[in-house]
Amino acid sequence: GESVGLHLPTLSVQEGDNSIINCAYSNSASDYFIWYKQESGKGPQFIIDIRSNMDKRQGQRVTVLLNKTVKHLSLQIAATQPGDSAVYFCAEIGGYNTDKLIFGTGTRLQVFP
Amino acid sequence: DAMVIQNPRYQVTQFGKPVTLSCSQTLNHNVMYWYQQKSSQAPKLLFHYYDKDFNNEADTPDNFQSRRPNTSFCFLDIRSPGLGDAAMYLCATWDSDNQPQHFGDGTRLSIL
Numbered sequence: 715g716e717s718v719g720l721h722l723p724t725l726s727v728q729e730g731d732n733s734i735i736n737c738a739y740s741n742s743a744s745d746y747f748i749w750y751k752q753e754s755g756k757g758p759q760f761i762i763d764i765r766s767n768m769d770k771r772q773g774q775r776v777t778v779l780l781n782k783t784v785k786h787l788s789l790q791i792a793a794t795q796p797g798d799s800a801v802y803f804c805a806e807i808g809g810y811n812t813d814k815l816i817f818g819t820g821t822r823l824q825v826f827p
Numbered sequence: 828d829a830m831v832i833q834n835p836r837y838q839v840t841q842f843g844k845p846v847t848l849s850c851s852q853t854l855n856h857n858v859m860y861w862y863q864q865k866s867s868q869a870p871k872l873l874f875h876y877y878d879k880d881f882n883n884e885a886d887t888p889d890n891f892q893s894r895r896p897n898t899s900f901c902f903l904d905i906r907s908p909g910l911g912d913a914a915m916y917l918c919a920t921w922d923s924d925n926q927p928q929h930f931g932d933g934t935r936l937s938i939l
């Protein structure tokens with residue numbers, strides 16, 4: 715069977731609160747960053763992206779912040795809903811091989827009523 | 828409408844018996860990727876194609892091979908599956924124009 719993997723960091727929030735999920739990326743040459751949401755049994759689903767020439771980008775209820783100095787990316791979800799419960803991954807692309815998308819560790823978001 | 832389609836959704840094979848997973852896309856993207864994802868882990872890139880140009884990751888076992896006969900289809904062949912190959916296998920596509928990659932819903936492979 716499938717081997718047991720690493721335990722994912724978990725963020726538990728109450729419905730209606732704001733959520734902040736953090737990610738450290740590895741390659742200072744990466745120039746494009748994406749946040750994905752993955753629900754159980756499904757593939758990763760695009761949430762929001764940001765280029766390295768920006769430090770903030772907003773979508774519907776979501777905001778991504780990029781700090782290139784410390785190679786840090788965050789995803790903010792406003793008014794978190796039960797449907798937001800999932801695993802969230804940051805991913806980076808660019809640098810030496812611009813076709814290659816590399817995922818961060820992932821964070822499990824649990825939303826309580 | 829599904830844009831990246833993986834078949835089958837669930838695949839069971841026997842230890843050592845070759846298995847092929849398939850992926851098709853309707854997006855006409857020039858890049859296609861195969862990832863392996865184990866429980867509670869991030870997807871791990873196995874290899875990718877830029878058109879017909881194949882790019883293998885250094886740590887991808889030789890047991891894993893891939894074919895891309897045309898733009899729309901890409902296959903993952905596992906020549907002699909071991910118990911450690913049980914995982915979710917994800918296919919993704921990209922148009923190399925700084926738009927996000929599109930993922931299929933994966934094939935969950937079990938090894939008996």
